[in-house]
Amino acid sequence: MTIDLEQHLRQRRDGGRKLLVVYLTGGLNNDWLDLILSCVDSGVDAIEIGVPFSDPMIDGVAIQKASQRALEQGANPLQIMKDLHQLDVPVPLVAMTYFNLFHHSGLERVAGWLVDGGISGVIIPDLPLEESTPWRDVARPQGIATVQLVAPSTPQDRAEVLCRESEGFVYGIGLMGTTGERASLADTARLVGPRLKALTTKPVLVGIGISNPDQAAEAASDSDGVIVGSAIVRRVLDGAGPREIGAFVAGLRTALDGR
Amino acid sequence: MSIMSHPDETGRFGEFGGRFVPESLVGACIEVEQFFTKFWADEEFRQEYAEILSSYAGRPTPLTEAHRLSEHLGVRVFLKREDLTHTGSHKINNVIGQALLTKKMGKSAILAETGAGQHGVATATAAALMGLKCRVYMGEVDVERQALNVFRMRLLGAEVVPVSSGSKTLKDAVNEAMRAWVSEIDETHYCIGSVMGPHPYPYMVREFQRVVGEEASAQFERLVGGSPDVVIACVGGGSNAAGTFSGFVDSPARLVGVEPEGGAAIAKGSPGVVHGMRSQLLQDEFGQVEEAVSISAGLDYPGVGPEHSYLASLGRAEYRCAGDEEVLEAVTTLSRLEGIIPALEPAHAVAYLLREAGKEIPLGSTVVLTMSGRGDKDAEVVAKLLADRLS
Numbered sequence: 058m059t060i061d062l063e064q065h066l067r068q069r070r071d072g073g074r075k076l077l078v079v080y081l082t083g084g085l086n087n088d089w090l091d092l093i094l095s096c097v098d099s100g101v102d103a104i105e106i107g108v109p110f111s112d113p114m115i116d117g118v119a120i121q122k123a124s125q126r127a128l129e130q131g132a133n134p135l136q137i138m139k140d141l142h143q144l145d146v147p148v149p150l151v152a153m154t155y156f157n158l159f160h161h162s163g164l165e166r167v168a169g170w171l172v173d174g175g176i177s178g179v180i181i182p183d184l185p186l187e188e189s190t191p192w193r194d195v196a197r198p199q200g201i202a203t204v205q206l207v208a209p210s211t212p213q214d215r216a217e218v219l220c221r222e223s224e225g226f227v228y229g230i231g232l233m234g235t236t237g238e239r240a241s242l243a244d245t246a247r248l249v250g251p252r253l254k255a256l257t258t259k260p261v262l263v264g265i266g267i268s269n270p271d272q273a274a275e276a277a278s279d280s281d282g283v284i285v286g287s288a289i290v291r292r293v294l295d296g297a298g299p300r301e302i303g304a305f306v307a308g309l310r311t312a313l314d315g316r
Numbered sequence: 317m318s319i320m321s322h323p324d325e326t327g328r329f330g331e332f333g334g335r336f337v338p339e340s341l342v343g344a345c346i347e348v349e350q351f352f353t354k355f356w357a358d359e360e361f362r363q364e365y366a367e368i369l370s371s372y373a374g375r376p377t378p379l380t381e382a383h384r385l386s387e388h389l390g391v392r393v394f395l396k397r398e399d400l401t402h403t404g405s406h407k408i409n410n411v412i413g414q415a416l417l418t419k420k421m422g423k424s425a426i427l428a429e430t431g432a433g434q435h436g437v438a439t440a441t442a443a444a445l446m447g448l449k450c451r452v453y454m455g456e457v458d459v460e461r462q463a464l465n466v467f468r469m470r471l472l473g474a475e476v477v478p479v480s481s482g483s484k485t486l487k488d489a490v491n492e493a494m495r496a497w498v499s500e501i502d503e504t505h506y507c508i509g510s511v512m513g514p515h516p517y518p519y520m521v522r523e524f525q526r527v528v529g530e531e532a533s534a535q536f537e538r539l540v541g542g543s544p545d546v547v548i549a550c551v552g553g554g555s556n557a558a559g560t561f562s563g564f565v566d567s568p569a570r571l572v573g574v575e576p577e578g579g580a581a582i583a584k585g586s587p588g589v590v591h592g593m594r595s596q597l598l599q600d601e602f603g604q605v606e607e608a609v610s611i612s613a614g615l616d617y618p619g620v621g622p623e624h625s626y627l628a629s630l631g632r633a634e635y636r637c638a639g640d641e642e643v644l645e646a647v648t649t650l651s652r653l654e655g656i657i658p659a660l661e662p663a664h665a666v667a668y669l670l671r672e673a674g675k676e677i678p679l680g681s682t683v684v685l686t687m688s689g690r691g692d693k694d695a696e697v698v699a700k701l702l703a704d705r706l707s
Contacts, residue, residue, distance in 0.1 A: 121481055
């Protein structure tokens, strides 16, 4: 049974919790499903599953490498969804990938795969709102939320429209740049929460450039929570297994809980 | 209205084109569109652009009748000599336009991707001319096989960044340039080198290359009268072909684009979305982009400009392939019959002509072929491949 993304995140937020979403590349290692389970055990509120694409335009080095490695090992969207079908976790799964994988196999068909994989929502960074209508018309009846991203460069009137149209939550891009770890939190990341929470009651999460527990706590202080991707994926590429990843995620959780 | 007028408000030519970019780049694309629309309709800007093309870049370029080649083939061949422009290829037409636009936008830097290095050299040149900072992304494989152009770019003051991701060629250089652009859109313009990418690039670059076709069409009219039977140009992303075709699309001429055998997006691909556009694309069963493989770094690209996909879907232009082997032969033949050493890219167009004269191209036809660039940059690669054949 697929979990309703927005309802799930709203409930947890309204219960006073800062939200933590982590990103893992599907099919990266044989134990990638165990990585998901250890993240769940360490207190994430949703999992973003990166479905690898050959040309990840907005991704930095860590996710590029992970995508390439997963593809070399034969990862494909259909198999990733079949693998996820085996999984039973109490948090929603959100697929993050590029539009060509939808376009090529057909929107209806891919929506069917995602439903089989228990996917609650999608993030498609190269599908801006203007191009998204055909996909959203297919996804919505299937219970798949299409998350809109808002950038620091997005003008205010456009940000309002994106917040209104976003489903599941609003993805506030923390900085002008690609995904990847940064030495310090960008000034723009601190502004995401105040700016977007004034426009919407939907959960507002900050992603891109959140690298460690301190940065997570800082970015979450004025928003509803954070998305951490490259910091996890880089550790997996460096050989970290479920136990080490679980420990890192637990550290993020602790920081967000202010303990 | 001409088939090659302008795309619709979503940036589409028929079902192709569009603007598939991350939210962080939407505003920057809109800004380019607004400035281009405004200044392309501005008489003063058009004059400034034309003046630089003539006084600096060497326009108009001649339309040369290739007498010995014509005799050899039994068709009457005219070469549009983009190889004679400053920097040695048609790429200069586009970058002069975009560099001027960069100044109008109040930006201080320009970045570019390059395959063969011709667009990189042209961008570095325009940047030097106009006092802009310049950075060029180039696949590691291409850095290796186009070493001369790498040196030229550096000499011109540009920073050349080798790209080691993916196939390490043009496709990956585009990805890396887009990634870089996101973090510096306030001060930097991304100068895409072909009729590809998100709207308005396919349209804008074709407009800046339109001069090739307009000149050639007027020159043919003066030299021969009427319009040619066949117009041929090579196609990677497709900018010289788009510029050439725009001058003949409303005439009865048959338009032929020649793709490399190993990168034939139109002949062998299917519709896909990458690099901000929907167009014909080489891809696997799940939509992963496949790597193109060609002797020519400039055509080593798995996609193609959306307007070419549109012209192909209409049947207004036809797209054919040429293989590495016949391309090398074409280099030799044109060099020896006409004293013109072509770049490997237009040698694809020549190879098609050599193969099809008397077949797809009936004897006695008139042909205009765009010689998009000169062969100096390829001398080392070609020398290795032809070493045992030349004496």
